[in-house]
Amino acid sequence: MKIKRYLIIVLLLLFGSQLWAKEYAVSYLNSTRKDHLPVMEIEGRNFINLYDLERIFDGSIKADQKSQTIDLLIFEKKCEFSFFNNWVHFGKHSYNLHNDIQVINGSFYVPEYFLNLCAVKFFPEEVVLDDGSIIINFPSMQQYLIKTIVLDPGHGGKDPGAVGRILGLKEKDIVLNIAKKVKAYLEKNLDVKVLLTRHDDRFVSLGERTDFANENKADIFVSIHCNAAYNTKANGSEVYFLSTAQTHEARAVEAMENEVIKFEDQESIARYTDLDFILYDMRQTEYLNESSELSEMCQKQLVNTLSTKNNGVRQANFYVLRGAFMPAILVEVAYLSNKYEEKKLLSKNFQERAAKAIYTSIKQFKNKYDKMN
Structure with missing residues (x-):
């Protein structure tokens, strides 16, 4: 007592x-x-x-x-x-x-x-x-419809991202292909403006990616990646939204994706710890419910479309999501470190299906929230 x-x-x-x-x-x-x-x-x-x-x-x-x-x-x-x-x-x-x-x-x-x-x-x-x-x-209320979507192909240029252990596939190349396919699906089927943070093999800092989304008043931000792990048997799809990592696996992916800051200059690196960026982080929390919901929709579509293992929706403190003032998710399509999934990721058919899954989830999200307005 x-x-x-x-x-x-x-x-x-x-x-x-x-x-x-x-x-x-x-x-x-x-x-x-x-x-x-x-x-x-x-x-x-x-x-x-x-x-x-x-x-x-x-x-x-x-x-x-x-x-x-x-x-x-x-x-x-x-x-x-x-x-x-x-x-x-x-x-x-x-x-x-x-x-x-x-x-x-x-x-x-x-x-x-x-x-x-x-x-x-x-x-x-x-x-x-x-x-x-x-x-x-x-x-x-027309101005509050989902009209602008920013797709973010992870890594690029001097930052290859994950590299496959068998075929040597580079994450930066695979995710750019998928992002371009998602863009094509969205522009063909929805009345939206779709922007890419990079169109070719160039390095774009994490801060520049979300600045680009904010400056273009994006309604949704989707960062596309391929996963990797020391355990070569690790496999499957997972989608993240911004929050504190809850599991060892989520913390490992968070550390891997945030490691890209080693390619940035000191001014950019300082941005991820200064007061302004912490305030940005707090502002992004306004969109956590929508980000979580979009994550669930995307995870379901990926698993059903690709027949990959369902690793579920996860939370992590990704730098690339922290500055985005809109619903924002990070998609890990499959594992480049797994020899079977690396082979799948090389397939144009697999990339096409991954793109369609991401597109379908964005379409579902847009349909729901446009009706609310």
Whole structure:
């Protein structure tokens, strides 16, 4: 009993000043889309995570560590905040939030009063507060359909990726072939724009890959790879989404794919550990549910289409996924280190079927989320 009592006291000390106070239900006019907005109580006052606001308004955030400011873009208009300050700047005016902005564990929290400003002052035509719920009216839901897809053939140039032990196949060549086939399927059958992070045998840093996706406002990011293991009997397909690796196998694949940073310059390498990139990592967590769902769809299609061993959907902290601000997955088609699967990966028919499996999962995902909008 004493241990239990002490545990309760410790938990209260840890979390007593930060409690979930309530939650807004969020709905969208002319759409079946639903969401929620949690409110956190900090030292007796209610605050909202700025990244949650970014999500429900489909906005964007830009934080500047040097000037200690953060911009939230909603409906193409900028709300500017300063760290540990109680003002928000909108247009030519400044508005008192009555409490300072809070920065906790890399997340920014604004006073709940900001919602009232959005509904009454900033966006009266687009935002309605109604008895514990938020109703959002976007001018056109068409802009929220899945329209742009970025395919990322892993490795390239001086980075060969995994190399087959029997035939000497290079991962960079196989995944580029598959990615081009996926692109062809998507462009032929869906009304989407498809972009590749590389079209030929060139080196592209991990950061450049996700920067490319963000700059082109991609709705989905799919990184395509072939697996490898010290155990030459390891085989099968698996799909990953961003999170902490849960198994020894996932950690091994994570280490292998992240090893590519050895080919990058020191400035690029530093990016994977600095504060800005950690903030990027936190922003990507907004899309974990969608990434997990796309992973499940892709894993099922790969196994059914290729008749490979089902290694399941896994989680790992891949650098190439951390900076992608959209649903993002990493596909390991099969094992180049396995002599039987290396032979299969050489086959154009196998590559074609792998491409079709990835395409079909993207199509399923798009169909589901487009209907929600």
